[in-house]
Amino acid sequence: MTNQTPAFSIGDVPIFGDLILAPMDGISDMPLRGICRRLGSAMIVTEFINALDVLENHPRYHQRLRFEPYHRPLSLQLLGDNPDQILQAALKLVPEVKPDIIDINLGCQSKNVTSRGAGAALLKTPDKIAAIFRLMSDNFTQPITGKIRLGWDDTQLNYLEVAKIIQDHGGAMVAVHGRTRQQAYRGRARWEPIREVKQALHIPVIGNGDVRTVAEIDHIKAVTGCDGVMIGRAAMDNPWLFSRIDRDAVPPEQVRETILDHFDAMLRFYGQRGVITFRKYLKAYLAPYPSPKEDLLAVLKSKDPHEVRDWLARFFDTLIGR
Numbered sequence: 001m002t003n004q005t006p007a008f009s010i011g012d013v014p015i016f017g018d019l020i021l022a023p024m025d026g027i028s029d030m031p032l033r034g035i036c037r038r039l040g041s042a043m044i045v046t047e048f049i050n051a052l053d054v055l056e057n058h059p060r061y062h063q064r065l066r067f068e069p070y071h072r073p074l075s076l077q078l079l080g081d082n083p084d085q086i087l088q089a090a091l092k093l094v095p096e097v098k099p100d101i102i103d104i105n106l107g108c109q110s111k112n113v114t115s116r117g118a119g120a121a122l123l124k125t126p127d128k129i130a131a132i133f134r135l136m137s138d139n140f141t142q143p144i145t146g147k148i149r150l151g152w153d154d155t156q157l158n159y160l161e162v163a164k165i166i167q168d169h170g171g172a173m174v175a176v177h178g179r180t181r182q183q184a185y186r187g188r189a190r191w192e193p194i195r196e197v198k199q200a201l202h203i204p205v206i207g208n209g210d211v212r213t214v215a216e217i218d219h220i221k222a223v224t225g226c227d228g229v230m231i232g233r234a235a236m237d238n239p240w241l242f243s244r245i246d247r248d249a250v251p252p253e254q255v256r257e258t259i260l261d262h263f264d265a266m267l268r269f270y271g272q273r274g275v276i277t278f279r280k281y282l283k284a285y286l287a288p289y290p291s292p293k294e295d296l297l298a299v300l301k302s303k304d305p306h307e308v309r310d311w312l313a314r315f316f317d318t319l320i321g322r
């Protein structure tokens with residue numbers, strides 16, 4: 001590691017690699033973060049941590065924060081609508097978690113979040129964004145970064161204004177998801193605006209949205225000139241993308257090994273309910289393979305880890321031809 005040249009740096013944190021697992025509430029949990037980090041994600045960002053949960057000491061946020069030492073550089077993503085609450089939550093968490101980076105969520109589109117002015121709704125209040133970044137960068141030595149969308153909707157595309165505010169108020173990196181809040185996850189992500197942001201800023205810019213293949217990694221980099229690429233949903237069926245491998249090039253033996261590693265990590269992390277939580281990943285891992293629907297449904301309904309492992313052994317033995 002020490003002899004490598006970083007792809008870029010976030011403040012004074014060198015980032016060795018240009019592909020990063022995107023934070024995804026309920027998806028990029030600690031087990032997935034571990035798999036993706038081992039396969040090449042250059043750093044780890046937590047799922048959003050709601051500042052109010054931290055201030056009210058709600059038990060649900062602890063699990064979302066967990067990490068292993070090898071996950072570093074670790075970015076703690078905070079979500080909130082009130083600059084002082086975000087600061088107070090960070091003051092509480094930082095001594096305990098010691099994140100390398102602190103990220104502010106300016107992109108979450110869910111109604112629960114935006115109706116109280118947090119996530120993507122912050123894009124409508126640039127003064128608050130300025131206050132958050134000023135307050136956070138004055139109070140912490142860690143670099144403060146922001147993850148944004150293009151704007152609230154197509155009539156309010158203020159990504160350039162927001163990105164410059166972040167930079168001018170001490171921000172050290174901006175990640176841009178090339179959609180508006182109104183688009184949610186519909187339509188195609190637009191990459192051209194990410195290029196405009198990259199050209200306008202001197203801090204690193206991360207491109208994000210609809211990157212599913214190695215060719216798309218190269219394409220978003222060529223179109224935007226971005227310093228790094230965040231990969232979200234594609235990580236569920238192809239964590240090997242962080243090693244720049246397309247899913248159809250991953251041998252079944254390797255898929256089997258990763259599924260079993262991931263499954264074990266889920267059971268360690270969630271206990272027995274890990275079997276149920278794992279279903280969505282298993283479905284995604286197996287999607288590229290032909291398999292009788294009833295057979296797949298049976299394993300996806302199972303609550304028994306032994307049954308799932310036995311099924312996987314039979315499935316891959318048949319697939320590999322043993």
Ligand SMILES: Cc1cc2nc3c(=O)[nH]c(=O)nc-3n(C[C@H](O)[C@H](O)[C@H](O)COP(=O)(O)O)c2cc1C
Binds near residue numbers: 105
């Ligand atoms: C289920 C889900 C949960 C998400 N949760 C977060 C989150 O906690 N914080 C955040 O900044 N973005 C979140 N996002 C947005 C992703 O980080 C990413 O910007 C988006 O999925 C687009 O990238 P992709 O096309 O590679 O998936 C979430 C996306 C999904 C699909």
